[in-house]
Amino acid sequence: MGEPIARHLIDAGFRVTGVDIAQAMIDLCRQRFPGQAWFQADMRHLDLGRRFDGLIAWDSFFHLTRDDQRAMFPIFARHVVLGGCLLFTTGPTDGEVIGEVFGDPLFHASLAADEYRQLLDRNGFAVVSHVVEDPDCGFHTVWCARKCRDI
Template sequence: MPGPADGIIDLYSRRAADFDADRSRDLHEQPWLDTFLIHVPEAGSVLDLGCGSGEPIARYLIEQGRRVTGVDAAPGLIALCRERFPGHDWILADMRGLDLGRTFDGVIAWHSSFHLTRQDQRALIPVLARRLKPGGVLMFTSGHEDDERIGEWRGERLYHASLSTAEYRERLEAAGLSVLNHVIGDDDTGGATVWLCALGDGTMAE
């Protein structure tokens, strides 16, 4: 029987224009993005999972000289990305089990992977590690307690889930990822809980 998480892709597919209209462009994420980019070489490659309409995060990464590959399961959102940033790669796909046949200097999943069930998040962590080059960095947002919640957006049910902080750490380390920085409820980013991790010790490959 379908659960509440199964409606996420349909929701964003039906309401891509509404999501784009509601998505803030004030780039309060910039301090974290700048920290992330310290570990990504100039002209390096970034995989943006759950890229949405490409605004404002993918745009900022592109403006900083990085090559972006964006993945989203909502056709309308990918269409907006292709229109806005035709020189980059935009792929219509589900992030779960994703295999693009190549690796990246950085992977970002900002306010996206927490729409997956806890079991899907557990399975996703090693998938993300496999998408990184040695020394590559992963940045994602999460909750911090083992929980599932149903929020609301424009009158629609919106599913979120989280593992515990301890379990995230355990599973990241098991996948070969070291935690470089982690903040619970960062006030500067609207209360986001953010993880910045590296494959290995975070030393960029030559």
Template sequence: MKASDRIVSLYEDNAEAWDRMRGRDLHERPWLDRFLMRIPPGGTILDIGCGMGEPIAHYLIERGFRVTGVDSSPSLIAMCRSRFPAQQWLVADVRELALGRRFDGLIAWHSAFFHLTPEDQRPLFARLSGHARPGAALMFTSGPYHGEEIGEWQGEPLYHGSLGPDEYRLLLEASGFGDVVHAARDPECGSATVWLASLACSTASP
């Protein structure tokens, strides 16, 4: 099996290990706050690749936002439902996402784009646009350049894929997202490469 095809089952097989190992220091806070500034108070957020809900979704919930989390791992989603029962948690593959709803914000932090092949990432932007209300914020992390890399986690290959910055900008624009803020390998956020954009108000209907 290719490393890119193993991602879903790798996290499911190691859900408890991921829960133990995932840091909760929330070094992502400055970017989360910038994201939330683009969302109305009490708004709805789609957390794509939410994992076990900590620390990202937990922070959003504490700030008074309503979270719908999706992840391909049933075990991680079960943890979310146990910890945050007032929110909605769904087992879903982002490549086939079709919730029939639009949100005020969409976030995919080290998840949807991070672990998909470049080929699978390209059509994702139009799918996300279809889940975004006019003016909705989108924030995601990617690699700093086009390519594929294989790391290691739990003794197995861990796949990462990315498009290049120019292609991300073109895909965002084509899907109606503008007002783009981009930081490559932000040293104040664990060297994450971050994208933040908003859907044009004329692109989608409520």
């Protein structure tokens, strides 16, 4: 819905391009933040035809299956400029769980930290920071990586 991350970036003067699979979320972002670029798309098949200084997959990436997560790293690499950053959240440990949001079941999956590191490296990223259940970020497990080489 663009809150709080897109709002923070827009308020700081950045242009934002947002993607969500849910059209209702895109419609809400268009209402809240006209003048920004919002696309309804499945991240697993994303090809925007351009690269960005930063890419954020916050509270989204870990809803994919583990195989789909593995397949996302070349997609991330195609969309980030050399020197750009990738910021994403995962679960704290390797595995799959079914959580709950508003009483509805919600799938979560994560790979082992070593596998994320290997996937990042294989796709031209160097880990800048990885914090498991960061209390300063609502106990999210956060990864930040910089694109250090094109593959």
